Amino acid sequence: MRDHRDRWEDRLSDLPLGSGGFGTATMKKVKERIKMLERRAKRRRRAAAASVAALLIAGAVVFRSELAGLLTPEEAAKPVISETEPTTINVMYWDNSGFMSAFGQPFVIRHPSVRFEYADYPGKTANLFNLTPGIEPFKEQLLKSHADLVQVPLAYLPELSSAGLLKPLDTWMKRDGLKDGNWQPTVRATVREAGGGQLYGYAPEFSGYALFYNRKLFQENGVPEPTDGMSWDEAMDLAARFQGIEKGGKPVNGLSFGYNSTIWFEASIIGKSQGLRLADAKLGQATVDTPAWTDLWTKLAAGRRAGWINNDPVFKWEGNISMKELYAHDPFLNGRSAMTYASSAYLDTLSDAGSGLGLAQEDWGILAPPGDKASRGMDAAFEIPFVFAIPAQAAHADAAWELLKYIMSPSQANRYVRFPHGDALPTVAADAAASDTRSALFYRADADPSQVLDRTKRDANPVYGSVSSAVWTEASNRTQNAGGDELDVSELLQALQAKAEQALQAASAAGQAAAGGQP
Amino acid sequence: MDHDYLKHMTGGIDRDAVLEELMLTYGRDVWNYAFFMTGKRETAEDIAQDVFVKAYQNLHALRGESGARAWLLKITRNTALDYFKSAWYRRIRLPAVLPLRESQMSAENEWLGSQRQREIWRTVMELPRKLRESLLLQAHHGLSMAEIADLLQVSEGTVKSRIHRARAAMNKTFEREREDDAERGGRT
Numbered sequence: 076m077r078d079h080r081d082r083w084e085d086r087l088s089d090l091p092l093g094s095g096g097f098g099t100a101t102m103k104k105v106k107e108r109i110k111m112l113e114r115r116a117k118r119r120r121r122a123a124a125a126s127v128a129a130l131l132i133a134g135a136v137v138f139r140s141e142l143a144g145l146l147t148p149e150e151a152a153k154p155v156i157s158e159t160e161p162t163t164i165n166v167m168y169w170d171n172s173g174f175m176s177a178f179g180q181p182f183v184i185r186h187p188s189v190r191f192e193y194a195d196y197p198g199k200t201a202n203l204f205n206l207t208p209g210i211e212p213f214k215e216q217l218l219k220s221h222a223d224l225v226q227v228p229l230a231y232l233p234e235l236s237s238a239g240l241l242k243p244l245d246t247w248m249k250r251d252g253l254k255d256g257n258w259q260p261t262v263r264a265t266v267r268e269a270g271g272g273q274l275y276g277y278a279p280e281f282s283g284y285a286l287f288y289n290r291k292l293f294q295e296n297g298v299p300e301p302t303d304g305m306s307w308d309e310a311m312d313l314a315a316r317f318q319g320i321e322k323g324g325k326p327v328n329g330l331s332f333g334y335n336s337t338i339w340f341e342a343s344i345i346g347k348s349q350g351l352r353l354a355d356a357k358l359g360q361a362t363v364d365t366p367a368w369t370d371l372w373t374k375l376a377a378g379r380r381a382g383w384i385n386n387d388p389v390f391k392w393e394g395n396i397s398m399k400e401l402y403a404h405d406p407f408l409n410g411r412s413a414m415t416y417a418s419s420a421y422l423d424t425l426s427d428a429g430s431g432l433g434l435a436q437e438d439w440g441i442l443a444p445p446g447d448k449a450s451r452g453m454d455a456a457f458e459i460p461f462v463f464a465i466p467a468q469a470a471h472a473d474a475a476w477e478l479l480k481y482i483m484s485p486s487q488a489n490r491y492v493r494f495p496h497g498d499a500l501p502t503v504a505a506d507a508a509a510s511d512t513r514s515a516l517f518y519r520a521d522a523d524p525s526q527v528l529d530r531t532k533r534d535a536n537p538v539y540g541s542v543s544s545a546v547w548t549e550a551s552n553r554t555q556n557a558g559g560d561e562l563d564v565s566e567l568l569q570a571l572q573a574k575a576e577q578a579l580q581a582a583s584a585a586g587q588a589a590a591g592g593q594p
Numbered sequence: 595m596d597h598d599y600l601k602h603m604t605g606g607i608d609r610d611a612v613l614e615e616l617m618l619t620y621g622r623d624v625w626n627y628a629f630f631m632t633g634k635r636e637t638a639e640d641i642a643q644d645v646f647v648k649a650y651q652n653l654h655a656l657r658g659e660s661g662a663r664a665w666l667l668k669i670t671r672n673t674a675l676d677y678f679k680s681a682w683y684r685r686i687r688l689p690a691v692l693p694l695r696e697s698q699m700s701a702e703n704e705w706l707g708s709q710r711q712r713e714i715w716r717t718v719m720e721l722p723r724k725l726r727e728s729l730l731l732q733a734h735h736g737l738s739m740a741e742i743a744d745l746l747q748v749s750e751g752t753v754k755s756r757i758h759r760a761r762a763a764m765n766k767t768f769e770r771e772r773e774d775d776a777e778r779g780g781r782t
Binding site for chain 1: 610611612613614615616617618619620621622624625626629635638639642643646647650651656661662663665711714717718729730733734736761764768
């Protein structure tokens, strides 16, 4: 009879031997020892700098052969990029030091012969939330640069790939036996859609939205728990059932949107999740004063007026404020709100602050987000900010491909979740996510790839950007002092429509729509 | 503009960042290898610390390596061999790679996991060091024959032979235990 002893060799590779052996305590000790050694060395240097220098010179002469042996690099064990010569990879990324800390540094310790150079990212104002300077400036900079690996906003991927400016990756994937089966499915489908069915880039991160709910509040108040993929009407009807309920002398809300939420912010994110837009596809007509937007604003105003949507006044502060203090103003974290609609980044917030503020880990659940009735369970706000791609003219394409392979690896995903940055999740699920049913929701999030791509292109369009900015600035100005009672939705939307039309006309007059408009 | 990363590793914050990265990525590899070499947790802990202190002091040498993992394993091996040579180690060394009495194993028991896992690992740790080392470099660390040969500074043929002998010894031990089990089963 066969038993575990027949499979002993397999067990050696995956047994958790030593899993408790090397941890933060050991790392701390190493750092302390280094600090101590450096302090000692410093003292010695101060005490006898001159004689040490003399000794070093003498020593270098006497022991030159031994020193040479010590300083000569040991032979490489396994050549991956180059055994003997430095390999340079030129990178075009919006933030050089950010690239180094997120991707370059872990790659260098795996491939020490690699050096990085940087090409300027187009647009002087590029930042994490604005990577889109316009397709023409981007294309121009791409052609001018010597980049081997480029951060390409997803919105530009269709045009750059169809223009032959990027290398197709499928052949390399096949050659190296790489599969895309462990990528988030919507990310995989959308990136392929952007490349007309071919793979031209790897999107290392994405973000999705979900409905987070407080189980305890639902149970205590006899309200049936929400379900996966409700429509926004259903979610709001459920939230309205908490009207008038109090806990500990404070009102309980059915729905909230984090700390310092405003009605215009809520209209903006819910509208996005319903596929509502501020202007038509050709950017010829504003679409703000429409029945769909009217319905949304009216419901939000009613909910805030009645208190089933949180209507705490905006919290103002001066100087620095800690995240802990800000979290204290989030009704959901405080156990005062039955539901909240938030992005995948909220998982970290809940993990950091939830338990400390009164919402225990076992008290909350997570569901596919509310959305449009016609596409239940889909996340219309799903976002893929950018891909890494290899330019067709890259001089070190093979080395860039090795780097890209590392960026796609589960090791990088595990590292990414240890040092999270921004609001996104890694496209390849980290080990920790595999056993976490809550983050798993985002790894099965479904969205229509064409819609994700269309929205991304629209958001990257400078004309649409100017409309968006004009509308939400006006909305903010007009609603900042108005509670639900005073808000005249019809008048507000007429004003926002006028602002949107002005922005479209201004763009048209400036020739933006024709010159740099369509990405 | 040249942002040659390793050029800056001789001073400043980047050096600390690289150390952090090395420990996070390869700390467990280093610790496990040290344990496989010595069979003692406390010694593995000391060696792992020494390895990263040495790595920090010699980061410039990493430039000539094809990978930090191989480089760190080399330092680990040399550090472990230095431990074996030291008079201190010879004086206090316990027969850790030999079967321990149950009372001595209680802490290790919990740490090593289930009875079956323990049984496999105990058998591996009872192998002579050279056989154990080659076997685990392949089966646990996933190194190729060439990489193991380079690390141990022996020929690939020697590595193959050691792994073959290690496998044979493991199989023989398990075969004997199975026969014992069958005999005990027959008696009851």
